[in-house]
Amino acid sequence: xxxxxLPGFGISLGYALAYLGLIVLLPLAALVWKAxxxxxxxxxxxxxxxxxxxxxxxxxxxxxxxxLFNAVIGLLxxxxxxxxxxxxxRLFDALVDLPFALPTAVAGIALSTLYAPNGWLGKWLDPxxxxxxxxxxxxxxxMVFVGFPFVVRTLQPVLASLERDVEEAAESLGAQRWQTFxxxxxxxxxxxxxxxxxxxxxxxxxxxxxxxxxxxxxxxxSEIVPxxxxxxxxxxxxxxxxxxxxxxxxxxxxxxxIVALLQRWSGRWAERSR
Amino acid sequence: MKKFLTVLLLTAGMLVTAAAAAKDxxxxxxxxxxxxxxxxxxxxxxxxxxxxxxxDNVTIQMSHGGSGKQARSVVDGLPADIVTLALAYxxxxxxxxxxxxxxxxxxxxxxxSPYTSTIVFLVRKGNPKGIKDWADLVRPGxxxxxxxxxxxxxxxxNFLAAWGYALRQPGGSDATARAFVHDLYxxxxxxxxxxxxxxxxxVQRGIGDVLIAWEDEALLARKQVGGDAVQxxxxxxxxLAEPPVAVVDKNVxxxxxxxxxxxxxxxxxxxxxxxxxxxxxxxxRSADVAKQYASQFPPTNTFTIQEVFGDWRQAQKKFFDEGxxxxxxxxxx
Numbered sequence: 173x174x175x176x177x178l179p180g181f182g183i184s185l186g187y188a189l190a191y192l193g194l195i196v197l198l199p200l201a202a203l204v205w206k207a208x209x210x211x212x213x214x215x216x217x218x219x220x221x222x223x224x225x226x227x228x229x230x231x232x233x234x235x236x237x238x239x240l241f242n243a244v245i246g247l248l249x250x251x252x253x254x255x256x257x258x259x260x261x262r263l264f265d266a267l268v269d270l271p272f273a274l275p276t277a278v279a280g281i282a283l284s285t286l287y288a289p290n291g292w293l294g295k296w297l298d299p300x301x302x303x304x305x306x307x308x309x310x311x312x313x314x315m316v317f318v319g320f321p322f323v324v325r326t327l328q329p330v331l332a333s334l335e336r337d338v339e340e341a342a343e344s345l346g347a348q349r350w351q352t353f354x355x356x357x358x359x360x361x362x363x364x365x366x367x368x369x370x371x372x373x374x375x376x377x378x379x380x381x382x383x384x385x386x387x388x389x390x391x392x393x394s395e396i397v398p399x400x401x402x403x404x405x406x407x408x409x410x411x412x413x414x415x416x417x418x419x420x421x422x423x424x425x426x427x428x429x430i431v432a433l434l435q436r437w438s439g440r441w442a443e444r445s446r
Numbered sequence: 447m448k449k450f451l452t453v454l455l456l457t458a459g460m461l462v463t464a465a466a467a468a469k470d471x472x473x474x475x476x477x478x479x480x481x482x483x484x485x486x487x488x489x490x491x492x493x494x495x496x497x498x499x500x501x502d503n504v505t506i507q508m509s510h511g512g513s514g515k516q517a518r519s520v521v522d523g524l525p526a527d528i529v530t531l532a533l534a535y536x537x538x539x540x541x542x543x544x545x546x547x548x549x550x551x552x553x554x555x556x557x558x559s560p561y562t563s564t565i566v567f568l569v570r571k572g573n574p575k576g577i578k579d580w581a582d583l584v585r586p587g588x589x590x591x592x593x594x595x596x597x598x599x600x601x602x603x604n605f606l607a608a609w610g611y612a613l614r615q616p617g618g619s620d621a622t623a624r625a626f627v628h629d630l631y632x633x634x635x636x637x638x639x640x641x642x643x644x645x646x647x648x649v650q651r652g653i654g655d656v657l658i659a660w661e662d663e664a665l666l667a668r669k670q671v672g673g674d675a676v677q678x679x680x681x682x683x684x685x686l687a688e689p690p691v692a693v694v695d696k697n698v699x700x701x702x703x704x705x706x707x708x709x710x711x712x713x714x715x716x717x718x719x720x721x722x723x724x725x726x727x728x729x730x731r732s733a734d735v736a737k738q739y740a741s742q743f744p745p746t747n748t749f750t751i752q753e754v755f756g757d758w759r760q761a762q763k764k765f766f767d768e769g770x771x772x773x774x775x776x777x778x779x
Contacts, residue, residue, distance in 0.1 A: 223773070288651040306636045306653070389594060389637045391776060399639070403596040406514040407767065408521075408539050 200421065206414035215415050223391050224400065224416070230308060231397040232423065235376035238315035243369045246323025247361070253324070254331040268324050271317055276381030283314055284386040306388030311396060314382040319372030326368035330361060362438040370431035374424050471706050472505045476526035478513035478599065478689075479642055480663055484726040485530070491722060492713045496706065504706060512640055513599035520545065526694050527707040532599035534558075534690045534751075535758035541692075550692040557752075559688035560714035561728035564746050565607040567679040568648065568657040568664045575655045579681045580611040583656060584629040591654035592634060593644040595765070595772055600641035602766060604658045607685035609765075610754045614683055628775040649676065660687060662727035665742070686748040689728075 178184045210218065218224060253265050271279065287294045287304040294305060304310050334357065342352040380398040388394040397420055404413035477485055489506040496504050509516065509524065513532035520526045521543045529546075531537055534557070540546050551558045569577050575588055583590050593601035605627065612618055612626035636653060638644040641660065645667050648657035656679075659667070664678050691711050698704040713719045720730040724739040736743070755761040765771045 284651065288653065290652040305651070384639055385643070388635065389639060390634075391637075391773075399597070402639070403594070404768075405518060406512070406597050407762075408514075408518065409768065412768070 203414055203421065204418050206410060207418040209411035210415045214411075215419070218412060218415055219419060223395070224397075226392045227395050227397045227400050230311060230395065231377055231420075234308065234311045234315050234396075235319075235373050235379075238312055238319055238376045239369050239373035241312075241316055242319045242323045242372045243365055246320060246368060246372075247327060247365060250324045250327040250331055254328055268321050270321075271319075272321050276318060276379065277385065279317060280314060280382035280385030283317065283382065284310070287313065287386065305386050306394065308387075308394050310386035310388065311383055311394060314386050315376035315379060318379050318382055319376045322371035322375060323365070323368035326371065327361065327364055330364040334360060359438070363435045366431055366435045366438060370428055373427060373431075377420065377424055377427075470503045470505070471703060472507060473527045473703060473707055473710060474507045474509065474525060475528045475530060475710070476509045476516050476520055476524060477530040478516060478532045479510055479640060480660075480666070481530065482508070482510055484723065484728065487722045487726065488714065488719060491718055492710055495713065495718075496709065502706070506710070512597070514597075520694065525697050525701065527698050527701065527703050528691065528693050528710055530689065530691045532689050533602065533758060534688070535602075535762050536599060537690055537692050538759060540694070545694050545696045546692050547695055551690065553693075554691060554711060555715060556731050557688055557690065558692060559690045559731075560711075560719065561689070561723040561730055563661045563687045563689070563728055564680075564748055565604055565658060565684045565687060566661045566664050567681060568645075568659050568667060568676050569655065569679055571675055571677065573677060573679065577656050577679055580608060580626075580630075580683075583608075583658075584626065584633060588633055588656065589635050589654040590630060590633040590656055590658065591636060591638075591644050591648045592658040593641055594637040594639060597639045598641055598644075600660055600663075601644075602761075603660070603685055603687045605765065605772065606751065606755065606761060607658075607681075610685055610749050611681065611683050613754065614749070624771065624775065627771075631775060661729070661743075665727040680744055680746055683747045683749065685754075686750045688750070 207215075219228075249268070253261060253268075284305050285291050287297070287310060289295065289298045289303070289305070291305070297304060302309075304313055338356055338360075339352055342356045347355070378398060380396070380402070383396050384399055387396060387399075389399060397416060401413045401416045401420075404410075404416065475485060475489075485506075485508055489508070493504045493506065496502060509519070509526070511519075513536050516524075517529070517531060517536035517539050520529060520540050529537060529540065534551060537546065537550060541548050541550055547553070554560070567577060567583075569575070575585075576582065577588070582588065592604045595601040595605045608627050608630055609623045612623035613620070615622070636644075636647050638647055641663055644657060645659060645663055648654050649667055649671055657664070657667075661678075668676055668678060691714060693704065693707045693711055695704075698707045714723070715731065717732060717735060720732040720735040721738075724730045724735055724742070727742070729743050730736050730739070751758060751761060755764070763770065
């Protein structure tokens with residue numbers, strides 16, 4: 173029999189499952205149960221109104237773009253922080269966590285102050301015709317902000333464990349730098365990068381606090397799904413709000429499943445290319 | 447002698463009951479966002495008065511937030527003894543769940559609203575766009591800031607004020623009102639979720655030419671940014687905003703706090719309560735107090751919800767429910 177670190181496998185498994193059930197599954201079940209009041213037909217009607225569709229497009233589209241952007245920039249930042257030594261590195265490293273720690277409403281207010289037409293950055297962008305605050309672009313900026321640490325923090329340990337001799341081998345075999353990166357390093361990183369991408373995506377889709385301050389919140393234009401949910405609650409429409417919430421939950425779940433499949437596929441691909 | 451004894455006994459008896467009754471009472475007042483200052487002052491005045499009259503130590507706890515959200519919390523079990531919200535519809539929603547008697551609005555004077563406000567305009571220094579009345583808001587190039595009526599109770603007053611204005615113009619009808627309000631929301635570049643957010647957008651971010659706001663919020667904003675940067679314009683006709691108050695029957699019965707809660711609600715109507723309301727930029731109901739603050743509150747031509755829309759339930763259904771007029775007109779661009 174294998175040696176186990178935690179004593180009493182049965183008890184600890186039972187405890188873990190009960191805890192997970194209480195903290196995660198029960199609230200989600202309550203959400204679905206509340207949403208069921210609206211019925212399938214009601215749900216379809218709710219999801220197919222132009223306003224809901226526009227909000228879904230912005231929430232999902234914005235989150236996808238922001239997560240992609242974070243994947244690229246996060247990889248770069250993670251790489252620099254792991255591979256190079258420079259003054260202030262530890263400070264920069266600590267700064268990465270700031271979006272985790274900051275209350276999202278504070279972040280939203282700070283961002284809209286910065287990007288408003290009379291803000292520090294906004295007053296330079298505005299004459300160029302680039303409007304960030306109160307547009308869909310503002311939504312994107314807020315989503316990038318809240319999702320950023322997920323990519324960096326998932327990648328860092330893997331980047332640190334990459335063995336340099338693989339790169340050196342590639343180089344000694346005559347690979348160009350870009351070849352080394354795209355054919356050697358990226359395949360090894362891909363599964364982790366996808367995890368970071370998925371986490372950033374999920375966070376951005378559900379983000380409320382930081383987005384509403386910078387979004388403008390115009391129906392059909394710059395309105396996110398969580399705001400629609402809040403508006404439904406404001407009208408005491410519990411079932412409608414829960415239904416929208418459940419729909420978002422399903423969508424997030426579907427996206428996470430897709431990302432998990434991609435991860436397995438890319439993991440095998442990395443194995444094969446070794 | 448007998449009479450003297452009776453009086454003595456009675457006095458002693460009263461003293462004993464008073465001593466026995468001297469107890470600690472806590473009240474929870476669930477209110478909406480911009481009333482923090484107002485109720486901080488009301489609470490300390492009421493606590494002092496109740497202590498002097500009854501000897502009890504009253505502690506009043508406050509909860510602030512968006513009016514609709516607050517009503518929902520009370521429905522979901524927040525043990526409020528008293529609710530002081532932005533519109534009657536939110537208290538109706540609590541009453542619908544059986545926590546408050548349905549006739550709550552008849553139980554206190556003036557539709558159960560101890561102080562009022564109106565909807566006015568806040569414009570930038572010198573009024574560069576020359577905004578004097580509602581019609582000026584839909585001129586080309588004018589940007590209007592107002593929060594979203596779907597998420598803000600205050601914004602619903604703004605919407606109804608604009609509608610009522612259009613309705614009361616010569617030849618006004620539901621069709622012309624609808625056209626006017628539609629036009630108005632096309633001039634709105636940002637729909638904040640709440641009234642305070644809209645004030646910030648206008649005052650701090652410098653967006654828009656005019657903010658449609660509650661008079662108390664406008665006066666407060668003017669005081670905070672200094673009188674020079676912004677000024678208040680009172681339109682030719684506007685709505686009388688009546689924020690209501692109700693004792694939450696089910697909770698006060700359970701907590702045995704009805705007497706104090708009712709006294710608290712009535713205190714809002716007392717001369718002292720009215721004076722505090724006026725100092726916090728709410729229009730007092732009492733004519734005497736109103737006279738003292740006449741310079742702060744210029745006379746306005748107002749209509750009430752009842753006069754134009756019947757009641758809040760009807761207004762909510764016609765304008766703000768799912769698929770109702772606000773959803774139909776759409777906004778922006």
